[in-house]
Amino acid sequence: MSDRIKIEGGLRYSIFQQIGPFDRYNQNSQGVNIDTIHYKTFQNIALYGGLEPRISFRYQLNGESSIKMGYSRNIQYIHLASISSVSLPTDIWFPSTSMVQPTTGDQYALGYYRNFKDNLYESSIETYYKDMHNLIEYKNGVTPDQNSSANPDENFTFGNGQAYGFEFFLKKKSGRFNGWIGYTLSWTNETFADLNNGQTFYAKYDRRNDISAVANFQLNDRWTFSSVFVFASGEALTMPSGWYIVEGNLLQQYTSVNGYRLAPYDRLDLAATYTPDRKNRLAKRQQRFESKMQKKGIDTPYVDRRPKWEKNFKTSWTFSVYNAYDRYNPYFIYFDIHGNIYNNSLTIQAKQVSLFPVLPSVMWNFNF
Amino acid sequence: MKINIKYIFGFIFIFAIAGCQKNVNLVLPQPPSQICVDGYVQPGYPAYLFLTHNFAFFGNTSANSVLTEDIVHGAKITVNDGVTTDTMIEAIPTLGLYATPKMRGVSGRTYNLTVNAQGQTLTAATTILPAIPLDSTWFQLQTGNDSLGYLWAILHDPPALGNCYRWLVERIGQDTAFVPPYQSAFNDAFINGQKFEFFFDRGRFPGSQAKDDTNAERGYFKKGETCIIEFCTISTVSYQFFNEYYYQLSNVGNPFGSPAPVTGNINGGLGIWCGYGTSFDTVYCK
Numbered sequence: 282m283s284d285r286i287k288i289e290g291g292l293r294y295s296i297f298q299q300i301g302p303f304d305r306y307n308q309n310s311q312g313v314n315i316d317t318i319h320y321k322t323f324q325n326i327a328l329y330g331g332l333e334p335r336i337s338f339r340y341q342l343n344g345e346s347s348i349k350m351g352y353s354r355n356i357q358y359i360h361l362a363s364i365s366s367v368s369l370p371t372d373i374w375f376p377s378t379s380m381v382q383p384t385t386g387d388q389y390a391l392g393y394y395r396n397f398k399d400n401l402y403e404s405s406i407e408t409y410y411k412d413m414h415n416l417i418e419y420k421n422g423v424t425p426d427q428n429s430s431a432n433p434d435e436n437f438t439f440g441n442g443q444a445y446g447f448e449f450f451l452k453k454k455s456g457r458f459n460g461w462i463g464y465t466l467s468w469t470n471e472t473f474a475d476l477n478n479g480q481t482f483y484a485k486y487d488r489r490n491d492i493s494a495v496a497n498f499q500l501n502d503r504w505t506f507s508s509v510f511v512f513a514s515g516e517a518l519t520m521p522s523g524w525y526i527v528e529g530n531l532l533q534q535y536t537s538v539n540g541y542r543l544a545p546y547d548r549l550d551l552a553a554t555y556t557p558d559r560k561n562r563l564a565k566r567q568q569r570f571e572s573k574m575q576k577k578g579i580d581t582p583y584v585d586r587r588p589k590w591e592k593n594f595k596t597s598w599t600f601s602v603y604n605a606y607d608r609y610n611p612y613f614i615y616f617d618i619h620g621n622i623y624n625n626s627l628t629i630q631a632k633q634v635s636l637f638p639v640l641p642s643v644m645w646n647f648n649f
Numbered sequence: 650m651k652i653n654i655k656y657i658f659g660f661i662f663i664f665a666i667a668g669c670q671k672n673v674n675l676v677l678p679q680p681p682s683q684i685c686v687d688g689y690v691q692p693g694y695p696a697y698l699f700l701t702h703n704f705a706f707f708g709n710t711s712a713n714s715v716l717t718e719d720i721v722h723g724a725k726i727t728v729n730d731g732v733t734t735d736t737m738i739e740a741i742p743t744l745g746l747y748a749t750p751k752m753r754g755v756s757g758r759t760y761n762l763t764v765n766a767q768g769q770t771l772t773a774a775t776t777i778l779p780a781i782p783l784d785s786t787w788f789q790l791q792t793g794n795d796s797l798g799y800l801w802a803i804l805h806d807p808p809a810l811g812n813c814y815r816w817l818v819e820r821i822g823q824d825t826a827f828v829p830p831y832q833s834a835f836n837d838a839f840i841n842g843q844k845f846e847f848f849f850d851r852g853r854f855p856g857s858q859a860k861d862d863t864n865a866e867r868g869y870f871k872k873g874e875t876c877i878i879e880f881c882t883i884s885t886v887s888y889q890f891f892n893e894y895y896y897q898l899s900n901v902g903n904p905f906g907s908p909a910p911v912t913g914n915i916n917g918g919l920g921i922w923c924g925y926g927t928s929f930d931t932v933y934c935k
Contacts, residue, residue, distance in 0.1 A: 314838060315810060364907045421910055519908040523680030525703040525919045526715065527687045527911075528829070529855035530898060534680045534703060534919070535908050541677065609669060618901055623856030625711035635669040 287339040296330040297358040299378050306431050314431065327379040331356045346395040357384040360417045362437065363485065375417070380434040382415040392448075403452040413442040418473055440473030442484060460496035467491065477538040482517075485539060489514040503558055509550040515543030515611065531622065546610045552601035559595070594649040600641075607639040677706050684721055684769055686913075686920035688747075688762065690754040691881070691927045692777060696728050698737060698747045700766065703919060712856075720745035724766035730758045754924070756780065762922050773915045773922035778882040781807065781814070782928035784844070786878055788870060788935065797869035799851075800876060800932055805844040812837045813888035815925065816849050817879040820870070827879045828852040830868075831898075834883065834891035874934045882926035886914045890921045 282288055301320030308314055320326050335353035342348065358377045377383050392407035417437045446467025453459045469484040476482070492512040499505045517539035524531045567583040574581055585592065611633050620626030680703055688698030700721040726737035726747055735752035739745075754760070756777050764771040783802045790798040806812055813836040817827035830852035850868040853859070861867065870876060883891075890913050897909040913921045 419907060421912065520675075520677055521706050521908075522677050523703045523706050524708070525683070525685040526699075526701050526719075527685065527894065527920055530894075532894065532897060532911055532919075533706070533901065533909075534683075535910050536678050609671060612669075614673065614675070616901075621856035622712045622715055624858065625713065627711065629707060631673050631675045632670055633673040635671075638669055 285341045287341075288336070290336040291334070293333040293335075294330065295333060295356055295358075296328070297377055297383065298328045299326040299376070300324060301326060304432075305379070306435075308431060308435065327377065329356075329358065329377055329383050331383070331385070345397070345400075346393070349390075349392045349394060351388075351390045353388050355386045355388070357386070360384060362417055362419060364419050375434070375437070378432075378434045380432070381417060381437060382439070384413060384415045384417070386414075387412045401454060401456070403450070403454060405448070405450045407448040407450075409444075409446060409448070411444040413444070416440050416442050416471055416473075418471070418476060420475060438473050438475040440471055440476070442469065442471040444469040444484075457499045458497070460494065462494040463492070465491040480537070482538040482540070485517055487514075487517050487539070490545075503556055505554045505556070507552045507554070510548070512545060512547040515545050517542055520614075521616070529623075543611045543614065548603075548608055548610065549605045550601065550603050551605045552599055554597055554599045556595075556597040590649045594647065596645065596647040599644040599646060601644070603640040603642070604637055605639065609633070609635040609638065612636045675707075679705055682767075684724075684764065684766055684771055684918045686762070686764060686771060686773065686915045686918055686922055688773075688921070689923045689925055690728070690760050690775065690777060691925040692754045692756045692780075694754055695748040695750070696735075696737070696752060696754065696760060696762075697740075698726060698762075698764075698922075700724050700726070700745050700747060700764065702767070716743065721766050724764055726765075727763045728752055729761045729763075730755065731761075732758070756926055760922075760924060764918070769917060771915050771918035775887070775914065775922045775924035776884060777924040778884065778926040780926040780928040781812065781880075781882050783878070783880050783930055786930040786932050788872075788876075788932055789848070790872075791869065794869075796872045797866060798872075798934070799848040800870055800878060801846060801848040802878070802880070802930075803844065803846050804840075804880075806837045806840050806842055808842045810837060810841050811885060812841075813883045813885055815881045815883050815887075815891065817881070818849070818851065818870075819877045819879070820851075821875045821877065823874070827877075828854060832895050834888050834895070836885070836888050870934050872934050876932045876934065878930045878932060879925075880928050880930065883923060887921060887923045890914065890923075 300322075301324035302322050303320040303326055305318040305320070305326075306314045307316040307318065333354050333356055335351070337349065337351040339350075340348045359374050360377070360381065362373045362375050364373070375381065388409060388411040390407060390409040392405055394403075394405045396403050417439055419436055420438045444467065446465055449464045450461065451463075452461035465488070467488055469487040470481050471484045472479070472481045490512065491514070492510070494510045495507070497505065497507045518541055519538055520536050520541040521533040522536045522540075523534040525534060526532070563585075570583045612635050614631055614633050617628075617630045617632050619628050683703050685701050685703060686698060687701070688696065690696035701715070701719045702721055704715075704719055720743075722739065722742060722745070724737075724747065728735050728737065728749055730752060733752060735749040737747040738750050740748040754777055756779055759774055759776040762771075762773045762775075781804075784805050786800065786802045788798055789801050790796070800818060804814075813834065815829065815834045817829045817833065818824075819827045828851075830849045833849065833852065851870050853862040853867070857863075861869075861871075890911060893909060893911040897911055900907075900909050913919055915922060
């Protein structure tokens, strides 16, 4: 619109349709199938659609700073459903159906951006708020075998959520030492009438603090060092909190939904990259050739007769260490339960499983 | 030599998991103190009820500590069947077992329970549904075995949907009570209106160290035993409780299982107050 004001907008319309063949089992309040509706091939079962507008606004305060605002609406027709508290590739992506409405999200963002020292440094402070509707979670106590007598989407319950927070970012763009650091302070809540007695709880992916930092240092033409550090608050999950006895067996009680927080995740990766000095090698080669010719009394200039691919051949070695201080970040926790209370042999031991301890590696990179 | 690649990946996965596992000491939130009801009523018998309270996950781990610390004594418990109200007495205080001194279960009646203990009030209601007897019952040897087998039965499920059942067995002279096998509760979602054969293995008391519960006879009935089958109709709520109950028992310790809370019918507390519409069959294992 002007040098100072820039507005960008977009509009998208998406459609999702569930079609037959499909059998919908209708159940009574006791969970018993009382009727079956059969949908023929290509017969419409559910049709969803909606506008997904987005708009962003930038106001240039001066040559170094600006304010940006944005709004976007997204509609999602597939949903991630985790029956376990562990994130596994077996998590189910479930499409929208006549029972599972599309998830909608309205996100608002406002940020202040500023560069320093002739754009050597970039920085920003942003805040965001996202309103989510039709989120899905498994109902309490759903067992995997319950899919057999009913439609799988009967196992879900639906609710709403909010995510909001602040993001801080600082980047040094160039120089022998460069890198960036980002920090996010955020909350993600969900509210489901059928879960946690209707009370709001933290989402599984709620991360109160999240820090990422990248640093690169070029020692000379041959050696470059880099490091990555990440820190994130632990995942929220539901854990057992107590026992009670029915028919002589111990039954578990649980915390509120996602009422327990795993230990934080943090990790440092280090890398050193060695790039051989090709110019120096070429000069030495030329020097050797000319010295040889001189001894023979021949006066001829050095001509590089190598094929083009060899001339362009570049190589480097990267020596890296993933998880340099061998941090055992929790992937999941389970309880090793042995014995029983009747012969006083019951033992309960919490065990934490972690992935990827310290992993050194050497990598040879080449291109031509 | 052929090497199946999936075994290689499996080995790597197991190695990676096992190599990165360690014991941890967790500080779990303490559960709020709650009373647990484990009670039932059946035709012709007093209503029985075990009353305990919950304990922390890393709390009591022995029968002695449970018996001394977690049984609820001195509770005021009343049962109303729509006709009379009876107050339970502690029949076996050391086990936390209460019973109605006068009231006996009657099929078709609804039993309203009120428990007042430790400053808490719990309520629940259950109905003794009409019994649906088994058509026939028998003992059948397991294939390849000359003395061990299972108890079989034929059930003719009524046309109406929503019937739920539970199966318990007592071996005369051996068991001190009726014992439910694993997954002893089922409903008619798949067998509505059908006449069908089914069988159950032998259940055992939790923590049983009896010889035939720890050796190869575990789960089997034996030739020469006389068994009484208690076949019960139960409410859908009770069925759901036992379905979740067995699911949790099978799921304890499974890192990939979902949290499996068991939903009972006790308002203000934990557990189950269950009415059993009972029918009995005696089977001589031969």
